[in-house]
Amino acid sequence: MIDFLNSIIVLLNFIIIPGISYGSQLALGALGVTFVYAILRFANFAHGEIMSFGAMITILFTWFFQSQNIGLGILPTALLALPIGIIATIILCIISDKFVFQYYRYQKSVPVVLAMVSIGVMFVINAIIRIIIGTETIKFSDGQKFIMKAKKFKVMTGLNEGLALKSSQVITIFITILLLTFTFWFLQKTKTGKSMRAFSDNEDLALLSGINPDRVVFTTWIIVGVLACVAGTLYGLDKSYKPIIYLNLVLPIFASAIVGGIGSPFGAVVGGYVIAFSEIMVTYAYKKFFVYLLPSSIEPTGLVQLLSTDYKFAVSFSILVIVLLIRPSGIFKGKVL
């Protein structure tokens, strides 16, 4: 019985909690990608850099607040800087639309052209980030790091295995629930949200109903800016901030959006968790888990790891390919909000 509990704790500690928090970060990222796809109808490869940019501004202001001794006590100072990061990210989105994407939209360029253009935007934002903050790894979480420490948990429960719960994980989950609830409420219940769904559903008919496309696009970038900055900051807070990571994140984020059905917000969220859990489950070494569960005679000797963590991106990629082969429209039929 104790062994069974221990094995459950192992799962919770190394798979479930990290999966939920990484999944939340992917879900927020994928939701942003899906919004751009559903409204502006192109795959925005710059999304990872937009996230990175938001995180960077948040970090810069976190440093500023720290230097002024302004903080949030047990909560990370980054939460105080986050609203500023969000505003800056929205401005970045709107500037890149005004100076780049809008031109191609008015030309009625095909989606693949816009996708290529977004790669250009990606490089530009990436360069700006490198100039401003460099390429080093930055840890910017402060406040109380853990809500539950592994050691304390062991003492409390008398179990062999510890359960650690990082504040960044709880914050991630909490903010994700808040943001997702708001986003879905907005889309379903408000007039502006409905007009966005209408525009995504049938652009011509939306125009015939008097819906102003420029307004819809503007609102979309605001939402995308919020989602991207929050996703980027939470990821950095949970792991650490490094510009190159966000470039790599584009793959699992797109995989999440596509697996869920690109253009479907609900799909993006589900896709985020599917990808996160697959990545973690495939690359986790289950040795400890089996040691608790199996009698010692048949205990595994190896690590019982399907793939080395170095290959975690291969997981998103494989799932992506499999979904595209079996069900090209994604788990939930995509395309419209």
Added chain:
Amino acid sequence: MNNLIGKNLTAGYGGVDIIKDINLEVNEGEIVVIVGPNGAGKSTAMKALLGMLSLTSGSVEYSNKEISSMLPQNRINLGLAFVPQTNNVFTGMTVEENLEMGGFLREDDIIHTINDVYDLFPILKKKRNQSAGELSGGQRQQVAFGRALMTQPKILMLDEPTAGVSPIVMDELFSRIIEVRKTGVGILMVEQNAKQALGIADRGYVLVNGKNSREGSGEELLNNPEVRKSFLGG
């Protein structure tokens, strides 16, 4: 009096003119029907009136005001409404949301107009929370019609409102169109069911190969032997 006039309209897609030098007119409280063979440019003419494609030459006037360069969404604001031939509902949205979107530009309480539409088409009230993509073809046409009415248009353009619906629903739709006309709305519609449509029309146009081929009162066209032979099955 509100009216919509297309003068010498020439327009098409990607540089190829489909309609050439067409004249169309519809006045308040009038039903005007456009008939013609498939591919004649009937839908194209309607899109040209709405500004959904740019004119090579000619002009569009609404109530004595030139609106040729106005964006479609601004023409909606003036009191024009259009139900396209295809893709005329928001398939992923509920019936009621479709109607709400029709009333997007209105600042007053749209609930009365929604109820008017439900009175006109009781089936929609029953299906109000169902997504429009799940409706039958005839019900979809009713949603499309209802969405256009939500703007409280002065001039309503319908592109084949009875396409794909049963004879019973067709009669019903036509009687609804007559009811709407009674409220003073001018209706311009393209119809394949030419006999019934010309039967309720005040005036009609025959378009062939992108050109005006004939025009007259509904009765004149109905009784014209050539028109009978080409469109009314003898």
